[in-house]
Amino acid sequence: MTQSTSKEQLAALSHNQRERLTYLEFCLYFLGEFRRADLMARFSIASAVATRDIGQYKLLAEQNLELHQSSKAYRITKQFTPVFEHRLEQVMGALMQGEGYGVEGSGEAMLPCEYPSILNRPQLPILGAVTRAIRAQKLLRIRYHSATSGEQERLIAPFAIVDSGLRWHIRAYDRLRERFIDLVITRIVNAEVLDDYPKKHELPTADIQWNRVVELELVPHPAHNDAAIAELDYGMANGVLNVQVRAANAGYMLRRWFVDCSPNHVLQDEACRLWLRNGIALYGVESAKLAPGYVSP
Structure with a gap:
């Protein structure tokens, strides 16, 4: 199929069909397979419509998928080359939070918004x-x-x-x-x-580290005089924010939120708004080495 023919075929797709084919390709690309039933369930379409969609995708990129008769699943091939654009933010949102996936969008917000740029971008x-x-x-x-x-x-x-x-x-x-x-x-x-x-x-x-869950007690940092502000910012109940996290991820979470994990809350930094009150909870947690100020007992 020539490049010009490919562009013509893409342009001829309706919005709804483009949405379904983009989701089909997402399943191939990042999950390794899809079934006709996946399209039917995701878009509430009849079996005949799903069959036409699969046929249409084959016209666009037949080399991208192959049918495994035993499982009735279409699986990705080694020759796979994506037809549609897949934005990293949309892919990660779908994979990690179950957000809907469809036609590639511009990524524009519905209201004026600003958020940190993603500097670490996997290929x-x-x-x-x-x-x-x-x-x-x-x-x-x-x-x-x-x-x-x-x-x-x-x-x-x-x-x-x-x-x-x-x-x-x-x-x-x-x-x-x-x-x-x-x-x-x-x-x-x-x-x-x-x-x-x-x-x-x-x-x-x-x-063991993945399956162990630790409960952390985060409180306003004693070095600051605005405890009420911290309680509001973090939605604390009775001055404490109780967080359950996997031991494997605890250090990352504490570093991200710059929580003072020293025994005597010795970190002097205006950006350090929280203190880990029950530091003993990190005993035996391998990722604790990432926690700001943490010292193993």
Whole structure:
């Protein structure tokens, strides 16, 4: 199919069909597969309409998908090349928060708004390989650039994406280091989903830090005289904000909100508005090393 023909075919699509085909491609790209029933459920359309949509997508990019008869699912091929534009913010919103996904938008707000720019931006082909591996619960072969050991090949079993507020990383079992670790997605320079599955000790159920939930008691920082302001800002009840978080993510959360985790609230910084009252809750939490001021007892 020539480039000009492709543009003509895209221009001929109705808004509704473009919406459905964009969602179809999203499922292929980031989940690895889709079924006719997925289109029917997402858009409340009849089976015949879903069949026509699949046929239309084949006309646009037949090399992108193949039907597996045993599961009745269309799966991504190694020749996959996206037809539609997929914005990172929209992709991550759909993957992490279940937001609706459809026609690519301009990203314009409905009201005047400002929000921090995203500086840490994963490449979509890498992100797609990661999410497909997570969805299929398969191993992922990557080339990863580490700050300590440089670039090297790793075999990992990823099972979750984490937004730390500053970057996106994946939680995975790393066969090179033989333990569960966090890997920054932007440091992955190549990724390939394998047909192999993790072993029992590589599954998320074996990740103690991931499955442990800690309860943190955050209070207004004693060094400030405006405790009432902090209580309003953070919606505290009786002067305390109780937060439950996975041990694997606790340090990231405390660093993001710049919570003073020192035993005697010694951090002197106007930006530090909160103090962790029950620092003992971080005992044995590996990510606590990221928490501002934290000292292991």
